[in-house]
Amino acid sequence: MTQGGTTQPMEPSTAAPTSSGEPLVVVQDLVKYYPIFSGLFKRHIGDVRAVDGVSFVINKGEVFGLVGESGCGKSTLGRTLLRLLPQTSGSATISGEDIFAKRGKDLKQLRRRMQIIFQDPVGSLNPRMPVSDIIGEGLLAQADGTNQWKNRKTRDERVGEYLEVVGLRRDYARRYPHEFSGGQRQRIGIARALALSPDFVVCDEPVSALDVSIQSQILNLLLDLRREFGLTYLFIAHNLSVVQYISDRVGVMYLGKIAEMAPVERLYADPRHPYTVALLSAIPDADPRRRKRRLVLKGDVPSPANPPSGCRFHTRCWLRTQLGDPEICSTEEPALRDLGGEQFTACHFAERINPELIKVAAAGQSLVDTSDASDDAEPVSAAAPSA
Amino acid sequence: MTVTLDRPASDAPPRADILLDVQDLRTYFHVMDGTVKAVDGVSFSVRRGETLGVVGESGCGKSVTALTIMRLLDIPPAEIASGRILLEGKDILRLPEEQMRHLRGNEIAMIFQEPMSSLNPVFTVGNQISEAVELHLKVKHKEAVERSIEALRLVGIAYPERRIKQYPHELSGGQRQRVMIAMALSCEPKLLIADEPTTALDVTIQAQILELIRSIQQKTGTALMLITHDLGVVAEMVNDVVVMYAGRVVEHGTVDEVLLQPKHPYTEGLLASIPSKGMRGQRLNVIKGAVPNPFNMPKGCNFSPRCPYQFEPCLDLDPHVDEGGGPAAACWLWKQAPGYSIPARLHEAQVRAALRAAEASQVEVSPVLAVEAAEE
Ligand SMILES: Nc1ncnc2c1ncn2[C@@H]1O[C@H](COP(=O)(O)OP(=O)(O)OP(=O)(O)O)[C@@H](O)[C@H]1O
Ligand SMILES: Nc1ncnc2c1ncn2[C@@H]1O[C@H](COP(=O)(O)OP(=O)(O)O)[C@@H](O)[C@H]1O
Ligand code: SF4
Ligand code: SF4
Ligand SMILES: [Mg+2]
Ligand SMILES: [Mg+2]
Numbered sequence: 001m002t003q004g005g006t007t008q009p010m011e012p013s014t015a016a017p018t019s020s021g022e023p024l025v026v027v028q029d030l031v032k033y034y035p036i037f038s039g040l041f042k043r044h045i046g047d048v049r050a051v052d053g054v055s056f057v058i059n060k061g062e063v064f065g066l067v068g069e070s071g072c073g074k075s076t077l078g079r080t081l082l083r084l085l086p087q088t089s090g091s092a093t094i095s096g097e098d099i100f101a102k103r104g105k106d107l108k109q110l111r112r113r114m115q116i117i118f119q120d121p122v123g124s125l126n127p128r129m130p131v132s133d134i135i136g137e138g139l140l141a142q143a144d145g146t147n148q149w150k151n152r153k154t155r156d157e158r159v160g161e162y163l164e165v166v167g168l169r170r171d172y173a174r175r176y177p178h179e180f181s182g183g184q185r186q187r188i189g190i191a192r193a194l195a196l197s198p199d200f201v202v203c204d205e206p207v208s209a210l211d212v213s214i215q216s217q218i219l220n221l222l223l224d225l226r227r228e229f230g231l232t233y234l235f236i237a238h239n240l241s242v243v244q245y246i247s248d249r250v251g252v253m254y255l256g257k258i259a260e261m262a263p264v265e266r267l268y269a270d271p272r273h274p275y276t277v278a279l280l281s282a283i284p285d286a287d288p289r290r291r292k293r294r295l296v297l298k299g300d301v302p303s304p305a306n307p308p309s310g311c312r313f314h315t316r317c318w319l320r321t322q323l324g325d326p327e328i329c330s331t332e333e334p335a336l337r338d339l340g341g342e343q344f345t346a347c348h349f350a351e352r353i354n355p356e357l358i359k360v361a362a363a364g365q366s367l368v369d370t371s372d373a374s375d376d377a378e379p380v381s382a383a384a385p386s387a
Numbered sequence: 388m389t390v391t392l393d394r395p396a397s398d399a400p401p402r403a404d405i406l407l408d409v410q411d412l413r414t415y416f417h418v419m420d421g422t423v424k425a426v427d428g429v430s431f432s433v434r435r436g437e438t439l440g441v442v443g444e445s446g447c448g449k450s451v452t453a454l455t456i457m458r459l460l461d462i463p464p465a466e467i468a469s470g471r472i473l474l475e476g477k478d479i480l481r482l483p484e485e486q487m488r489h490l491r492g493n494e495i496a497m498i499f500q501e502p503m504s505s506l507n508p509v510f511t512v513g514n515q516i517s518e519a520v521e522l523h524l525k526v527k528h529k530e531a532v533e534r535s536i537e538a539l540r541l542v543g544i545a546y547p548e549r550r551i552k553q554y555p556h557e558l559s560g561g562q563r564q565r566v567m568i569a570m571a572l573s574c575e576p577k578l579l580i581a582d583e584p585t586t587a588l589d590v591t592i593q594a595q596i597l598e599l600i601r602s603i604q605q606k607t608g609t610a611l612m613l614i615t616h617d618l619g620v621v622a623e624m625v626n627d628v629v630v631m632y633a634g635r636v637v638e639h640g641t642v643d644e645v646l647l648q649p650k651h652p653y654t655e656g657l658l659a660s661i662p663s664k665g666m667r668g669q670r671l672n673v674i675k676g677a678v679p680n681p682f683n684m685p686k687g688c689n690f691s692p693r694c695p696y697q698f699e700p701c702l703d704l705d706p707h708v709d710e711g712g713g714p715a716a717a718c719w720l721w722k723q724a725p726g727y728s729i730p731a732r733l734h735e736a737q738v739r740a741a742l743r744a745a746e747a748s749q750v751e752v753s754p755v756l757a758v759e760a761a762e763e
Contacts, residue, residue, distance in 0.1 A: 213656060216662065284617060296591075
């Protein structure tokens with residue numbers, strides 16, 4: 001099958017492609033706020049700062065993993081990049097073209113190039129549409145003089161082709177979503193995204209709702225397709241083992257900001273942000289001989305409507321505690337610093353992390369949830385339920 | 388060994404160390420399209436103060452097993468077609484509803500995957516815990532409130548005096564799960580059933596909740612039946628494991644036996660599918676296909692359409708296990724099928740699997756199953 005896109009190495013490489021590769025997507029100071037309104041007159045009383053000044057580069061052909069706890073802004077970031085949500089400020093380009101400036105015909109063209117695969121294989125497919133329409137819908141929306149998508153037969157041909165690409169049978173096109181298992185539905189979602197020959201795909205938790213046996217089928221498929229069609233992925237997930245397996249580089253998000261970003265081997269072998277250390281420490285390991293003393297983060301992510309001062313992580317930071325609560329943590333926001341080897345970390349004390357200190361911190365922790373004990377405050381009411 | 392499969396219901400006196408003994412349980416649902424045999428001949432037991440892990444893909448009958456033990460299913464459409472559930476030797480399937488209500492909460496408590504749906508949104512957290520305490524422990528309101536505060540403190544909720552006045556929606560997912568645990572433990576049950584207690588939570592919050600459950604178990608000696616599909620959680624939390632597939636127990640053993648030397652091809656496949664850093668750059672192992680349609684169960688071995696080792700007897704003989712004790716697997720590779728002998732190449736496959744398991748203990752790579760993808 002022929003398709004637009006660059007040629008890719010035949011094997012997903014284990015060597016981390018670096019940000020010295022050829023950039024496809026460049027994001028600069030991206031901000032996305034959700035306004036909070038209140039009262040009879042819908043006064044604007046504040047903002048949920050879901051994405052609050054994020055910059056990164058995704059190279060052509062790479063998988064850029066994005067991790068972080070629920071509500072830290074991963075989906076908002078992905079959707080804003082795809083123009084499914086209006087951005088508040090900042091810029092983003094794909095192949096050098098301004099994503100946010102596109103209008104009309106150009107915007108339509110842009111939408112073809114950038115697609116999304118959702119987490120929920122049930123909720124993201126219209127139950128009243130046969131698979132042929134679910135996949136064909138996007139084609140029809142792209143119909144114009146340069147292609148044949150107005151023609152039902154051409155569309156159906158394409159749908160059949162892509163069902164086969166994702167490992168389903170052509171004749172499934174006539175069936176409805178409820179006739180499929182979760183893994184098959186996710187394949188349909190992937191076929192829908194790929195039928196338009198995109199070159200950039202946001203995968204928003206594409207395997208989170210699937211059992212491990214089905215998850216591995218879908219991960220294999222995503223990697224095969226990347227190779228076959230030269231795709232570039234922004235891969236959002238909260239399962240750190242999945243991200244480690246699939247990503248070339250990884251960004252760790254906390255409360256709307258990037259806390260750390262590095263090539264995958266480096267991030268997992270030598271995390272330099274205390275939040276990354278805690279996330280990695282929390283992964284349960286299926287080998288009973290490797291039971292470990294975990295470093296357990298206290299409490300929840302604070303409300304993004306009212307993020308902590310200074311370093312946003314300071315209310316839960318074990319490193320700060322170990323260092324005797326240095327004042328700078330709560331007064332000065334740490335910049336994303338270049339630590340060499342393409343590792344960038346937003347912590348004033350990144351160099352102080354070492355295995356011994358982590359062990360001491362893990363041994364000394366208590367299990368009391370102190371998420372809002374510090375300020376005696378009532379819980380901040382969220383503006384809207386998380387997407 | 389504590390778990391045994393498919394034992395015929397016996398009238399032998401209960402063993403003192405066994406708290407819960409489930410024997411040949413069958414729970415069916417009669418629905419429009421036919422009968423779903425959600426649980427179809429399941430046996431296992433839970434020892435006092437210990438943790439039993441129940442694992443398997445979604446839809447394989449884990450929750451229905453738990454709900455049957457709690458007697459929380461509507462009958463009809465559900466039917467308990469056979470079996471006994473012995474709690475300290477007495478069959479709770481035969482208890483009148485009134486006694487059962489007393490038992491729920493007092494002796495067995497359950498926490499669910501989605502804590503929000505099991506808390507009542509219109510009552511405060513304190514109200515809900517103290518009501519449970521009053522009902523079960525028959526204490527005065529004032530004492531019940533004090534006990535609620537104590538329970539919240541036990542699960543690590545800061546400022547419990549203030550928390551009890553809040554409503555469920557004012558709490559985060561992790562805090563709600565803590566409240567559920569507080570409620571479940573407020574009456575000091577002998578057995579806690581936790582159905583995917585951390586599946587809806589972030590890893591960080593999962594780590595908090597698992598640490599919490601473990602520390603409370605150490606303090607109170609409560610036995611735990613932990614249902615999960617996360618083998619990592621199993622490795623960290625449990626003593627014994629039962630692996631369920633399509634309404635059946637297909638393998639049981641201690642956690643080390645099951646995770647380090649899996650016997651059933653299904654267990655082996657589950658373990659091999661977990662992505663690990665050693666697998667980077669390679670295709671992941673998969674279990675081909677998906678869980679069978681409950682209205683159209685394969686003949687012979689349930690797992691045969693997905694099994695890489697399938698051989699002649701698998702297609703028409705059911706390998707359901709009947710050993711009394713010891714680790715066991717419902718698979719013809721592990722027992723002699725009448726009239727068949729295991730082909731040499733299958734023995735070979737097992738030797739290889741064992742070697743791989745040994746290897747995996749040095750290197751971090753999970754055993755490799757040469758199975759191809761594709762769902763058809
Ligand atoms: N439409 C919306 N209106 C207001 N606030 C929103 C909206 N969508 C998301 N938010 C808020 O923005 C923040 C970031 O949400 P987002 O969905 O991007 O998080 P996420 O990292 O994808 O989380 P998850 O892991 O749960 O998917 C959250 O606090 C969320 O409640
Ligand atoms: N109330 C019900 N009515 C009909 N079928 C049900 C009902 N509850 C569960 N089932 C079916 O029983 C089987 C086992 O379900 P369940 O125990 O929830 O699986 P698990 O908890 O292992 O994911 C599934 O096929 C499911 O669809
Ligand atoms: S800057 Fe301070 S609070 Fe922030 S992560 Fe580093 S040590 Fe922790
Ligand atoms: S009985 Fe046969 S088909 Fe079933 S698991 Fe064993 S080898 Fe596979
Ligand atoms: Mg999201
Ligand atoms: Mg369940």
